[in-house]
Amino acid sequence: MIIRTLTHDFSVADQITQDDLPTLISSGFKSVICNRPDAEGEAHLGQIEVEAALTEAGIEFRYLPVNGAAITELDVAEQAALVNELPKPLLAYCRTGTRCTKLWALDPARTDSADQRIASAAAAGINIEDLRGRLG
Template identity: 50%
Template sequence: MEIRQINQDFAVAGQIGAEHIQAIADAGFKSVVCNRPDTEDGAVPHAEVEAAVRAAGLEFRFIPVVSGAVTEDNVSEMSAALATLPRPVLAYCRTGGRCTNLYGLVQQTAG
């Protein structure tokens, strides 16, 4: 698992599994956001990750984003999640790229 820090409150990663959650909690993250639809090839069902996240005492949000097709609703949902979730937040998808792009769009709309 490779975590890429975007700033002190937000980082991204590629696909994670339940086995990664303790390391994520130990790294100080307070919340996890899944931006990967369960229907993508190779995706770990978000419910499996969510159960491990909640068992570790962290917050979880599922905001699936289709690769290459970020919608206004995705941006709005992510913005609302980031406004309310405890920080720092780790978001994940297949490679972390779509999370990074979504975060950039949230920042543009906030400015």
Template identity: 50%
Template structure:
């Protein structure tokens, strides 16, 4: 897992699996956001499997799927709301972490 810190309370990574949750929890994260739609690749773990592992570890989970290359204003607003509501620090993931990073940049730009 390649976790990249974007801000004090927000980091991103590529696809995670249920077996990664202990490491994520041990690293101090309190919440996980999935920005990857289910079924992008046949071998990716579904968000329900990850959600179950996250919640079993006592962390908070949010599913905000963003289609690659098609980020919308609604996606940005949902991510901003999640970051305002979820316990920090937050780890967001998608295929590579790029969508999660782009969402964060768009949130910052919208604050102007």
């Protein structure tokens, strides 16, 4: 698991494995959002297993599966609502962290410019240049 910090209270990561759970639990995150559908791609640790481990450790967990190739305005609104409601710091994860970053960048409540969002993502090692037209 590679954790990439986008803001002081929001980070993204690639797929969490069973071996990553102790590190994630001790990392200080108060909330985790899973944006990867359980049935997507190769076999991976499902949201039920992750949720059980995190909940037992007192970390809030939400499952919001999103198709990374077709992020909708509803996906963005649902993610933004979760980010607003959940305790911080917060980690969102998917297969690579890119779709979580795109959801973060597309949040209409963000006040930074498209250039700043793209630069923040790039500084974290994620390219979201393909979103420039949607970032306003």
